[in-house]
Amino acid sequence: MPISAPGALWVVPALPLLGFLVNGALALWRPTAKTAVSVVGVGVLVLACAAAVVAVAGFAGLHPAAPLVLRYWEWMPVGDLRIDFALQLDQLSAVMVLVVTGVGALIHVFSVGYMHEDAGYARYFAYLNLFVFFMLVLVLGASFPVMFVGWEGVGLCSYLLIGYWFNEQINADAGKKAFIVNRIGDVGFLIAMFLIFRATGSLDFGPVFARAAAVFTPAGATVTAVTLFLFLGCTGKSAQIPLFTWLPDAMQGPTPVSALIHAATMVTAGVYLVARCNVLFALSPLGSATVAGVGALTALFAATIALKQWDLKRVLAYSTISQLGYMFLGVGTGAYAAGIFHLVTHAFFKALLFLGSGSVIHAMHDAYHLTHAHDDAQDMRNMGGLRRYLPWTATLMWIATLAIAGIPPLSGFFSKDEILGAAFALGTAEPVWLVYWAMGMAAALLTAFYMTRLMLYTFHGPNRTGERERAHLHEAPWVMTGPLVVLGALSLAGGVLNLPELVGGKPWLEHWLEPVTALADRMRPVVELSPVVEWTLVGGAVLVAALGMVGAVRLLRPEALVAARLAPPETGLGRLLWKKWYVDEIYDAVIVRPVQWLTREVLWKTIDVRLVDGLLVNGSATTSRALGWLGSRLQTGQVGFYVALFVVGVLVVVGAALH
Amino acid sequence: MLLGPALGVSAALFTLGVFGVLLRRNAIVIFMCVELMLNAVNLTFVALAQQLGVAGQLFVLFVMAVAAAEAAVGLAIILAIFRHRGTVDLQNINLLKG
Numbered sequence: 001m002p003i004s005a006p007g008a009l010w011v012v013p014a015l016p017l018l019g020f021l022v023n024g025a026l027a028l029w030r031p032t033a034k035t036a037v038s039v040v041g042v043g044v045l046v047l048a049c050a051a052a053v054v055a056v057a058g059f060a061g062l063h064p065a066a067p068l069v070l071r072y073w074e075w076m077p078v079g080d081l082r083i084d085f086a087l088q089l090d091q092l093s094a095v096m097v098l099v100v101t102g103v104g105a106l107i108h109v110f111s112v113g114y115m116h117e118d119a120g121y122a123r124y125f126a127y128l129n130l131f132v133f134f135m136l137v138l139v140l141g142a143s144f145p146v147m148f149v150g151w152e153g154v155g156l157c158s159y160l161l162i163g164y165w166f167n168e169q170i171n172a173d174a175g176k177k178a179f180i181v182n183r184i185g186d187v188g189f190l191i192a193m194f195l196i197f198r199a200t201g202s203l204d205f206g207p208v209f210a211r212a213a214a215v216f217t218p219a220g221a222t223v224t225a226v227t228l229f230l231f232l233g234c235t236g237k238s239a240q241i242p243l244f245t246w247l248p249d250a251m252q253g254p255t256p257v258s259a260l261i262h263a264a265t266m267v268t269a270g271v272y273l274v275a276r277c278n279v280l281f282a283l284s285p286l287g288s289a290t291v292a293g294v295g296a297l298t299a300l301f302a303a304t305i306a307l308k309q310w311d312l313k314r315v316l317a318y319s320t321i322s323q324l325g326y327m328f329l330g331v332g333t334g335a336y337a338a339g340i341f342h343l344v345t346h347a348f349f350k351a352l353l354f355l356g357s358g359s360v361i362h363a364m365h366d367a368y369h370l371t372h373a374h375d376d377a378q379d380m381r382n383m384g385g386l387r388r389y390l391p392w393t394a395t396l397m398w399i400a401t402l403a404i405a406g407i408p409p410l411s412g413f414f415s416k417d418e419i420l421g422a423a424f425a426l427g428t429a430e431p432v433w434l435v436y437w438a439m440g441m442a443a444a445l446l447t448a449f450y451m452t453r454l455m456l457y458t459f460h461g462p463n464r465t466g467e468r469e470r471a472h473l474h475e476a477p478w479v480m481t482g483p484l485v486v487l488g489a490l491s492l493a494g495g496v497l498n499l500p501e502l503v504g505g506k507p508w509l510e511h512w513l514e515p516v517t518a519l520a521d522r523m524r525p526v527v528e529l530s531p532v533v534e535w536t537l538v539g540g541a542v543l544v545a546a547l548g549m550v551g552a553v554r555l556l557r558p559e560a561l562v563a564a565r566l567a568p569p570e571t572g573l574g575r576l577l578w579k580k581w582y583v584d585e586i587y588d589a590v591i592v593r594p595v596q597w598l599t600r601e602v603l604w605k606t607i608d609v610r611l612v613d614g615l616l617v618n619g620s621a622t623t624s625r626a627l628g629w630l631g632s633r634l635q636t637g638q639v640g641f642y643v644a645l646f647v648v649g650v651l652v653v654v655g656a657a658l659h
Numbered sequence: 660m661l662l663g664p665a666l667g668v669s670a671a672l673f674t675l676g677v678f679g680v681l682l683r684r685n686a687i688v689i690f691m692c693v694e695l696m697l698n699a700v701n702l703t704f705v706a707l708a709q710q711l712g713v714a715g716q717l718f719v720l721f722v723m724a725v726a727a728a729e730a731a732v733g734l735a736i737i738l739a740i741f742r743h744r745g746t747v748d749l750q751n752i753n754l755l756k757g
Contacts (some may be wrong), residue, residue, distance in 0.1 A: 639749050644681050659675025 185236015
């Protein structure tokens with residue numbers, strides 16, 4: 001092997017870390033040096049992207065069947081446990097690294113325009129660089145603990161960036177919510193790691209997956225527990241039922257953050273984890289079915305909520321949850337390549353949608369700022385007709401909308417269709433998968449509907465921003481629209497990564513990922529659908545997408561909308577959806593309040609105040625004081641008494657010695 | 660020779676000293692009783708030196724030297740107490756009372 005590019009893999013995560021250190025130092029001492037911050041912040045990402053391309057190209061040139069593991073130092077040698085800080089490059093992490101650095105670089109460029117007026121510019125880029133570093137550690141880690149470092153690190157950066165404008169209570173609260181909800185999932189991840197170590201005696205990916213088939217009974221209790229706990233971690237990080245509630249609130253952060261962390265990269269970490277542990281999930285049919293079932297349910301559930309949200313970014317947030325559900329349906333079905341394919345295409349079109357919405361919000365915010373109005377710059381009821389003022393953004397967001405709705409030949413169509421096709425294929429043997437497939441189809445219908453609704457209300461119909469504000473609406477600068485154009489091209493053409501053989505294409509991504517999933521693929525039954533059935537499925541999917549879009553155009557009346565502050569309250573089913581099925585309220589009543597009651601009344605007032613403070617701390621003090629009082633009765637102050645005691649003592653000792 | 664009576668006298672003197680220390684209140688008298696005990700011990704040393712060698716007699720010299728030093732310090736303390744409190748009755752000196 002020549003001093004190969006893959007050998008210098010550490011450069012890829014090291015560059016964003018360097019960017020974090022420099023920008024962090026600038027944030028502390030020279031927060032006004034915005035040019036330097038831009039150069040460093042964006043530069044390290046572009047360089048990291050280039051380094052990643054070189055590394056992956058070098059890796060692909062080797063055609064390896066096994067992952068390339070690079071050990072840097074011994075991290076935790078404890079007894080039988082030996083954990084090295086090691087990075088691993090294989091086909092799966094290669095895909096992830098390219099997505100993270102590529103989409104990340106585009107979003108960094110966009111941020112230069114979006115955040116330029118912000119006082120905390122350097123702090124923002126420091127956090128964003130740090131996030132990319134941790135994300136790269138997550139996808140490149142060669143063992144569960146190294147991955148967990150990245151896993152926790154991205155959670156930290158997510159918290160920091162959601163609460164980036166921490167002066168407002170609502171933003172700080174949203175950050176805390178994300179952190180705490182994620183912590184619940186992390187416990188699952190940790191328990192899964194303990195179980196894996198107990199069973200296999202290792203935490204490195206290589207040995208664990210190699211021994212898995214030997215140490216775990218297929219469909220046994222241990223492996224099912226491992227997969228379910230791992231999946232609990234995924235539900236937290238990837239916002240699936242029941243831990244999805246933090247993601248919509250996470251929209252309080254700056255919009256590029258929503259695009260990078262809460263759409264394209266971090267939230268897909270759970271999908272990556274399931275795909276990474278494909279051997280374990282293949283050994284546990286129940287675990288896989290749970291992943292797929294929760295994914296399908298989340299896809300449908302979140303899509304219903306997205307139907308009635310007015311906040312531009314909240315629609316996209318629920319859309320993200322829904323699309324993540326698709327990815328879990330894919331990896332749960334065993335179609336790992338399809339799940340990862342959807343992850344990649346989703347990163348393209350959802351980042352585009354979020355950045356597009358950022359461009360819209362940027363324009364709206366500027367307009368309201370210049371006229372000193374206090375209306376909501378993110379409420380779609382305050383928008384309308386924006387395509388006249390933001391033609392580039394409108395066009396590009398339409399591309400992304402068509403992609404996410406699943407209109408051929410855009411990227412989203414291929415990836416979503418493959419997932420649904422895989423679920424249907426399993427359904428021919430076990431009917432429960434048909435239910436998942438049907439839920440996916442229903443979610444596809446809703447996806448097409450709510451995305452068309454978003455576009456209609458935002459860009460079409462009459463403008464509702466206000467007379468004075470209208471004059472200030474403008475397209476974003478090129479530094480913001482440039483990344484949008486690139487993402488638009490990727491959303492358009494992303495499908496070529498994995499064209500199905502049905503249309504005479506080459507499933508390139510599937511072939512590329514084969515070394516990673518080979519072990520799991522052998523454990524699963526292969527169901528081949530006849531071309532007729534496949535064409536029917538494709539036709540059905542396209543029909544459903546078209547139905548959703550046409551339905552939205554026919555049913556919705558953008559011209560009947562009024563601005564947010566004049567809008568009547570929602571009623572009936574619309575209110576239920578607008579209130580997000582009251583999930584937050586239910587969690588509040590069932591979990592948060594009982595826990596608060598328990599902590600206040602039992603843990604604090606009873607256990608802490610009465611038991612610990614009262615009985616143990618003050619009780620022991622009182623006891624020793626009482627004993628001391630008894631002892632002090634001996635201290636008469638009469639020297640004669642002391643001497644008498646002394647003599648008695650001597651006599652006793654002498655007497656004892658004589659006997 | 661005469662070891663038994665000598666030890667008996669010294670035991671009697673020592674007991675006298677102990678009871679004096681225990682029962683008397685005047686610091687000067689107690690001090691004198693302490694001296695009595697020291698000299699009782701000296702007598703024992705001398706008596707036993709007849710049988711056990713000259714070391715006992717040597718020790719008596721040490722005891723006398725220490726007793727002289729102790730007398731100087733002890734009397735000075737008693738004098739200081741008298742100046743301070745106007746009495747040397749130990750009944751009234753009970754700062755150590757708990």
